[in-house]
Amino acid sequence: MLPKPPAREPGLGFLYIPPYRIVGTSIAGEATSLMVPELDVCFDLGVCPRPMLPAKFACISHGHMDHIGGLAYYCSQRYFQGMGPGNIICPKAIAPAIRKMMDGYIDLERQKTPYNLIELEPEETHEIKNNTFVRGFALEHTVPTYGYSVYERRSKLKDEFVGLPQEKLTELKGQGTEITRWIEIPLVAYVFDTIPTPALVREDVRKAPVILAETTFFEPDDRARAKVGMHLHVADLVEWLRFTECQAMVIGHVSRRTNLAVAKSNLVKALGRDKAAKVHFLMDGKANKERFERQLMDAGEHPLQVKGGGKFGAGPFRSKPREGGPGMSGGMGGGMGGAAGGAGGRFSGPARDPDPRP
């Protein structure tokens, strides 16, 4: 009898929440890496799938291996492919350890991989695109951990000058009067690995249209485990959603043994259908594929016409969703393959094809 082939791994999760694509993988304890290509940023790099290499910035939440395992690879591979140094944004408290890790790889690879380490104090910000900033803020986990909020800074006419004719405004400006003020428009918040904390309802999280969030445990009996591991439980999520104004919350870091079908129906019961419809599971390949197909049809594009990525697959959703894997009933194993194929598909892959390293 022939041996069994290896178990099939789920591909990358993908959701299109206009104007953002949310791409990545996230399973509690194994690996979390999310990317928002439109913002040139990824959040955590537990692993570094090829489509994530082009992200100019990597915001690291904390030092657990499932969030950082692919970070050195990201920097080295970007260098190898001529994509420029990786820019690592991290809590100040873990920056020395990241530097030590990178030094270790310099010895191992005999290559001085360039990277920029941007260490943030809590509440400090860094510009990632023109007028778009990321801010780190403290969460409560077993090790020093940040959440991140991405916001756009816009200048707005001060209230007292609204309605004045343009010539008057120009004149005031000419006299040195400050006629505008800066406002912050929250875009995306990333909140992974924390217990419930006041940070969940800070303005730049509460008002973010898209929240990427962990929820590790869904069984009623798991509340104690959530406390010990310092993670969110679905009961916390339900409570949190009462305060958020998001148009979508994307859930990751779900434990592998979670039955997504049951988790989703419980969410509908707890939140009602409307509110529950805002909650998406990153790794729910089947539901996300159907959702994207609906989006394509609404946009007048036929799902079958979507050209997919390169040599790895025929479309963004190459592999058929599995009917649950070992210990993962209800769809966590749903494959969304072709995303990994990247180049030429809906996910822009890295600029160059990798050559085999000598």
Ligand SMILES: [Zn+2]
């Ligand atoms: Zn984790």
Ligand SMILES: [Zn+2]
């Ligand atoms: Zn952790």
